[in-house]
Amino acid sequence: MTLILKLKKKLSAPVSAECISPDTFAGKQESEIAGLTLWEGNRKRQLSEIFEVEGISGSSPSETTIHIKGDLSKTRRIGAGMTEGRIVIQGNGGMHIGEEMKGGTILVEGNAGSWLGSAMKGGVIEVKRNAGDYIGGAHRGSTKGMRGGVIIVHGNAGSEAGSHMRKGLIKIFGDADQFAGIYMKDGTIVVHGNSRGRLGAFMTSGKIVVCGKAESVLPTFSIDKINRKTKIHGDEIAGPFYVFVGDLAEHGNGKLYLSQTENEHLKSVELFL
Amino acid sequence: MKGLLVKDGFVFDPMNNVAGEKMDIAICNGKIVEKIDNCGVIDASGMTVMPGGVDLHSHIAGSKVNSGRLLRPEDHYKDVERKTPVTRSGVGYSIPSTFTTGYRYARMGWTTVMDPAMAPLKAKHTHEELNDTPILDKGSYPLLGSNWFVLEHLRAKEYKDAAAYVAWIMRATKGYAIKLVNPGGLEAWGFGRNVRDIDDPVPNFDITPREIIQGLCKVNQLLSMPHTIHVHTNNLGKPGNYTATLETMKSVENLANNGKPNIHLTHCQFSAFAGEDWRSFRSGSEEIAKYVNDHTHVTLDLGQIVFTNTTTMTADGPFQFILYQMTGNKWVNNDVEIETSSGIVPFQYKRKNYVHAIQWTIGLELALQIRDPWKVFITTDHPNAGPFTAYPRIVAWLMSRKARDEIMKKINKKARARALLPSIDREYTLDEIAIATRAGQAKILGLENKGHLGMGADADIAIYNINPEKKDLASNPKAIRRAFSNAAYTIKAGEIVVKDGEITKSVVGRTYWTNVKASPSLLEIEPELQEVFEEYYTVKFDNYIVPNHHLSAANPITVEGRV
Structure with a gap:
């Protein structure tokens, strides 16, 4: 069952929209959904004051799909804590999309803001363009x-992707800015494009793979070996890769896989093998 | 003339020997009076009426508390209070913002709260935050156990000079009582060291913690301070420290006057650890309770832990450093010039952790084994062992064996097997709760108008939705918890500030400080202090003193000192 929300106006103040979630919408009539409250800046609003509501929601969250149309970059926390169902954002999304979500899927067809999927525990978030x-x-x-x-981010991601990450997978098909995997404890980050460097600062475990160029490697990482390929959740990625271990300042055992062919500036580390 | 009559409630007023009698309480102009006509009436029939709650140890204000707030945005993230027509917005949880602190205490029926650790240098900051803490009457204790002036005078056995300085510092910082934290150890921490026990001399000072405790105890008597010395023991938070705690209590045994209390050991749970290391860690509550039962010069408060995510913050810098090393959490540590130190580390108390589970039993064991409720008070050392909002839970644990057993089932197995707690059947009565949360604390603080409902007392009253005649509370701990979490009414200085757990009015609370009248005048020691200031302090002498107008509602308590 599909429910369609159309943004009525251009938003100027942030809208706290954690009520937009299959868990809240499931089993509710159109009028009930239109009457849900959210905050626009410091004003209390009904959902229908900001969105046109159309369609029907499913009887359970898993049967509910929500389509949201318009430029939602001023919204916050869409799909926060959702457990099942599907949200499709046809446009740009705001910050904190899928915060603490436990299951279900979210698709953002435009750009997504910062803190995408922060502290999430399960489910899938896919962004067609860039993320913050x-x-x-x-x-x-x-x-x-x-x-x-x-x-999954098909474009570029901003800094500190996967900070304090403990489990799960982040795939970035474009470039990643600085400090990807900072404080990482476990889990996997794959960057198919380039990295602006400072990967895995303070990481104690987990795995970061960069298929493109990594601008720099922190001095607290040490070269371990060269691998021809690596496996991520069953998928093979062809190398060869320099494998670094760190962050040694934290007595860490995290792994950095950096493409050998794309990172000629790191050639000198081969002396230590 | 503003009046109010609280009608037909079951009144618990232990100081006046009233335990659950049905009676009326009349209020006029913020005081309890004998009789009043033509006034508003609160129908308290079927409800419990107690004096407003008193908390003698709760870190609610000051630079350390504020650093804690800055350190922990995640603590506030999910605990947000919206603005209402009478209240301001704010955040919780373990380190609530000042306004939220006031509202949350009032909702539970507490009306007087003391902040127990003020670095004298940060007194202005502390008072600015206390000014912004609504409804509550409050005060703050300056930290003096590692202060250079105090140490030097005590080393030379110049008790009168030490007393003059202490009297001066109470006036300069608008402080209420003498606080000692890890006496001498904080001075050592300035050089990266600590004192090992109560007889280990402080480096560079050639004075032992025992001499500091005894010295300040004498000073306290010389100045006739309203409260006793307020002591956070040496070696706090280390296995086997109960012996140091016993030594601390014994050290001032001979100084007691007519059997009156002369030392208050705070958050005693953290000072009642037995065993050699964390593996052989066990409770030392039995030994401490035995000593306290046999002597009259000691009072203590619990520092009862609750299983939650909280923030530890004390002036005990070396202890906080150990805690940081143990947890690896983010931390703050600070050395306050020639006065004291401090530290902050976020902490999670877990049921399944052996040490934490034993700590949980130690607090309750202390409360249940010490027979006289006038000697042991309920606190969580907010926020060190848990936020003050956990008081209703602790009251329920003490009043109901059933409530304790429910938690007991969920804690670490080894701890359950070793704990003494299951063998204790005692359950607090409402009267004993009124002593441990109000009357006893007001008495030991020396606040004559607090903690009772006799003629002339401040009209601070808490009314709880408990009918002691109808309900068997021990078998119904949830009802206790519900009632104490949301007071039916809280009355502060004759005004109704809370109704059914909601704030109805926000009033300004007073700040108590101890004004020691001394002759010769304390001004005479100022030139001498000024010299030291020029040499050691980063602030100018004149900027150090908190002026009277810095407090929005100052309430000095004048005492006659013998200096």
């Missing part, structure tokens, strides 16, 4: 990042 900073990260101050599920 801290994807799969932890709340400010917290040390509990992503603990399961998958985030």
